[in-house]
Amino acid sequence: MNNSVLVVGSVALDDIETISGSRNDVVGGSAIYFSFAGSFFSNIQVVGVAGKDFPDETIDSMQDRNIDTTGIQLQEGKTFKWGGKYHEDMNGRDTLYTHLNVFEDFSPQIPAEFRKTPFVFLGNIQPDLQLKVLEQVQEPRFVALDTMNLWINEQRDQLLEVIKKIDMLVINQTELADLTDEDNLINGIKYLHEKLKIKYIIIKIGEYGAYISAAEKRNKTQHLMFFSPAFPVPFTIDPTGAGDSFAGGFMGYLAKTGELSFKNMKMALVYGNIMGSFSVQDFSVDKLLSIDQDEIENRYSRLRQLVTI
Amino acid sequence: MNNSVLVVGSVALDDIETISGSRNDVVGGSAIYFSFAGSFFSNIQVVGVAGKDFPDETIDSMQDRNIDTTGIQLQEGKTFKWGGKYHEDMNGRDTLYTHLNVFEDFSPQIPAEFRKTPFVFLGNIQPDLQLKVLEQVQEPRFVALDTMNLWINEQRDQLLEVIKKIDMLVINQTELADLTDEDNLINGIKYLHEKLKIKYIIIKIGEYGAYISAAEKRNKTQHLMFFSPAFPVPFTIDPTGAGDSFAGGFMGYLAKTGELSFKNMKMALVYGNIMGSFSVQDFSVDKLLSIDQDEIENRYSRLRQLVTI
Numbered sequence: 001m002n003n004s005v006l007v008v009g010s011v012a013l014d015d016i017e018t019i020s021g022s023r024n025d026v027v028g029g030s031a032i033y034f035s036f037a038g039s040f041f042s043n044i045q046v047v048g049v050a051g052k053d054f055p056d057e058t059i060d061s062m063q064d065r066n067i068d069t070t071g072i073q074l075q076e077g078k079t080f081k082w083g084g085k086y087h088e089d090m091n092g093r094d095t096l097y098t099h100l101n102v103f104e105d106f107s108p109q110i111p112a113e114f115r116k117t118p119f120v121f122l123g124n125i126q127p128d129l130q131l132k133v134l135e136q137v138q139e140p141r142f143v144a145l146d147t148m149n150l151w152i153n154e155q156r157d158q159l160l161e162v163i164k165k166i167d168m169l170v171i172n173q174t175e176l177a178d179l180t181d182e183d184n185l186i187n188g189i190k191y192l193h194e195k196l197k198i199k200y201i202i203i204k205i206g207e208y209g210a211y212i213s214a215a216e217k218r219n220k221t222q223h224l225m226f227f228s229p230a231f232p233v234p235f236t237i238d239p240t241g242a243g244d245s246f247a248g249g250f251m252g253y254l255a256k257t258g259e260l261s262f263k264n265m266k267m268a269l270v271y272g273n274i275m276g277s278f279s280v281q282d283f284s285v286d287k288l289l290s291i292d293q294d295e296i297e298n299r300y301s302r303l304r305q306l307v308t309i
Numbered sequence: 310m311n312n313s314v315l316v317v318g319s320v321a322l323d324d325i326e327t328i329s330g331s332r333n334d335v336v337g338g339s340a341i342y343f344s345f346a347g348s349f350f351s352n353i354q355v356v357g358v359a360g361k362d363f364p365d366e367t368i369d370s371m372q373d374r375n376i377d378t379t380g381i382q383l384q385e386g387k388t389f390k391w392g393g394k395y396h397e398d399m400n401g402r403d404t405l406y407t408h409l410n411v412f413e414d415f416s417p418q419i420p421a422e423f424r425k426t427p428f429v430f431l432g433n434i435q436p437d438l439q440l441k442v443l444e445q446v447q448e449p450r451f452v453a454l455d456t457m458n459l460w461i462n463e464q465r466d467q468l469l470e471v472i473k474k475i476d477m478l479v480i481n482q483t484e485l486a487d488l489t490d491e492d493n494l495i496n497g498i499k500y501l502h503e504k505l506k507i508k509y510i511i512i513k514i515g516e517y518g519a520y521i522s523a524a525e526k527r528n529k530t531q532h533l534m535f536f537s538p539a540f541p542v543p544f545t546i547d548p549t550g551a552g553d554s555f556a557g558g559f560m561g562y563l564a565k566t567g568e569l570s571f572k573n574m575k576m577a578l579v580y581g582n583i584m585g586s587f588s589v590q591d592f593s594v595d596k597l598l599s600i601d602q603d604e605i606e607n608r609y610s611r612l613r614q615l616v617t618i
Binding site for chain 1: 494615
């Protein structure tokens, strides 16, 4: 199967408070958001760990969407739990608690039938675990990695080790600043291409959109760049998982088309923004469960229209 | 003269501190930034007030650029002074002091030869003064208005009175929220079109770019929208005046072309972003004094390229 994407990440039950309301024990985690968003484009294979409290219905609805859940280890104990409260403007948030539960001893086991999957997304987990995934897969065509400030600051060496083996890094602006020590976007991107030798970079600009940059040749100093604004939605209910839904849309589209041209990556970036825009319009993955391909295409056209003169 | 723009706003001497350094008594004020930026496109006519300490060289260099300074009243006393310190990330800033000086008794007098100018920009001054300007001009073709939270919150009635008489409002996101009581961009814009009956709206998104929205007919609920990202620069020296330079570029281009189609406004918005991007690359108006038309066109092409698939 040439259009499959392997994703390794967290599987969670979240407690979420926003100004729109609060929800307890709703499904979340990077691998879950990624899978539902990506499933509109490609076959998604998930690797992660869940406790006995993870709802069967979610597994069922993943399978309904051709998401291969073989790689989700169901273990005795509770699912990873994250509790978070969003600030009034929905941009900032405070983590209220993190209970690792079954995630504490997670060691990714890639099922034999997933090891030749061409597209691999390393969700935001410890760099050592991301490395373990790469040790088990066989010559993937395209590997993208997400990370966070915690790993950048506390497991930097391990992270830099994984980064050597990937094709694309997906981070946000504060992560860019922490990783490169550059506050400026352009200089930060330059650092990643030239010092860390990363070929493709996506910088997520929160509610505003995302940049993608490609170093055509590893030593070229001029990079190809593209920006797509986020799709402006009339309300945001829950920003949780927007970045993971974005990544799912991006990787799903890339895998579906199987083409690694920069032009195609630009289109993938727009689809990423679209999937992020749906994700925030309800709690958990609820909105992703209720949309169809037409709505995605409609937003794609309107988002392109928004930047067209 | 059909391609002239009349601007009324502040003329200032600023004391500025940023992480790149500090400067005292540098020329600033909305009318000054606007004029220099707009002068690349159109004849700009400035109305404002300056003290005897305002540098002759600035007036000379304005005249060199065909900026008509007849309307700058030179009065005994000191020029309006603003002292500000930018936060490390250059996004936020604290006002250290504001000395109104000659600005305290400013009452805009529009010279007779400026009263039929077709394009009018009401810079960010008290709504009462903006109204006085409109009482003196004769059937302008297009009037745009900038304002700030101070007037939105403390002189709301007067501001709403002026807003009835304008074609376009130019504000930023926090001003939008204060004016409409809507945190959401889409809903805020809808409020301005439908409740306040404003035909054209520009929302400046700080370092990220700007939206423009047009209500084709005053009662239509579907609006035309366009977004242009800011031109990403490798360093920011001083963000002061970026919004005014943006407005100067926008209005200057609009007046130069004389065409009020939405397509043309989109192009004007891109030029606005370009002029803002130059402005931040040095203290005061220094960068605006050192660029040429080719550099502007070069950035225009590159910025359009940035969003083109």
